[in-house]
Amino acid sequence: LPYVPMLRCCVLPRCRVFRCLGQLQMSSSAVCAGRDPTDSAKWLVGRWVGIGKGEYATIDTFTYGEEIEMKVCRGKPVISYSMRSWNPETKAPLHVETGFLKINPHTDDVAFMLAHNFGLTEMSEGRVSGTSMSVSSVSIGRVSFNKEPSVLKVERDYRLAADGSLHYELRMQTSNQPLQRHLEGSLQKVD
Numbered sequence: 161l162p163y164v165p166m167l168r169c170c171v172l173p174r175c176r177v178f179r180c181l182g183q184l185q186m187s188s189s190a191v192c193a194g195r196d197p198t199d200s201a202k203w204l205v206g207r208w209v210g211i212g213k214g215e216y217a218t219i220d221t222f223t224y225g226e227e228i229e230m231k232v233c234r235g236k237p238v239i240s241y242s243m244r245s246w247n248p249e250t251k252a253p254l255h256v257e258t259g260f261l262k263i264n265p266h267t268d269d270v271a272f273m274l275a276h277n278f279g280l281t282e283m284s285e286g287r288v289s290g291t292s293m294s295v296s297s298v299s300i301g302r303v304s305f306n307k308e309p310s311v312l313k314v315e316r317d318y319r320l321a322a323d324g325s326l327h328y329e330l331r332m333q334t335s336n337q338p339l340q341r342h343l344e345g346s347l348q349k350v351d
Contacts, residue, residue: 197237197265200288203320204230204261205239210325211248212345217337218309224254226345228326230261237263241274263288270295272316279303282314291320309334324349 196202208228215221224245231240239261245254259274259282272284272295280302286295297314313333321327326347333339 197263198232198239200268201239201261201263201270201293202232203291204293204318204326205232206230206349207351208326208347209350210345210347212245212343214343216332216342217340223248225251226347228347229351233260237265239263241272279306280311284314284316293318309336313339315339321346 198205206229208230210226212224212226213221214224225248226243226245228241228243232238233240241257241259241261243255243257245256246252247254256277257274259272262271262273264270268288270286270288270293272282272286274282274284276282280300282297282301283299284295284297286293294317295315300311300314302310311332311334315331316328318326318328326349328343328345328347329341330343331339332342
C-alpha cells in the first residue's frame with residue numbers, strides 16, 4: 161500500500177483510511193464518499209505563463225510577462241495562488257500577489273483571498289461555473305501610508321478557452337476613477 165504523506169487523506173466523511181505502523185496508508189481502491197471540495201476549480205490548478213496588457217484612464221497602456229501558479233492544498237477545500245509579473249523587455253519585477261482560493265464544500269461558491277506587494281489585501285467572493293470563475297471584492301485593505309488614489313473595488317473573471325489557455329480580465333475602481341478594465345491576459349499551462 162502506498163504511504164499518504166499527510167495527517168488525513170480527506171476531510172469528507174466515510175473516507176476509508178487504514179493506519180499501519182503509526183503512518184497513514186490508503187489502499188488504491190479507497191474512495192472518499194462525495195465530491196472533492198476542489199473539483200469545481202481544479203481546471204485552474206497548474207503553472208500558467210503568458211503576456212498581459214494593462215490599461216487605465218490615468219496611465220499609458222502597457223504589457224507585462226506573467227506567471228500564475230495554483231496548487232491544491234491536500235485535505236482542505238483550498239487552492240494556493242501565487243502570481244508574479246515582470247517587464248517583458250528588462251525582466252524587472254512589477255507586481256506580486258499571493259493567497260488562496262477557498263471553495264465552499266459541496267457548492268460552487270468561492271472566496272479569493274489575496275495580498276499584494278504594494279500594501280493591499282483583497283477579499284473577493286463569487287462562483288465557479290464550468291470552466292469560468294467570477295469574483296468581486298467584498299473587502300479591500302490597505303496600509304496607512306499607501307499613496308492615493310486608493311483601490312475601492314476589484315472584479316476578476318477567469319475562463320479556460322477551448323484551446324486550453326487561461327484568459328482573465330481584472331476591473332478596478334479607485335477613489336478617483338469608476339470601475340473599468342485594468343488588466344487582461346492569456347496564459348498557457350506549462351506544468
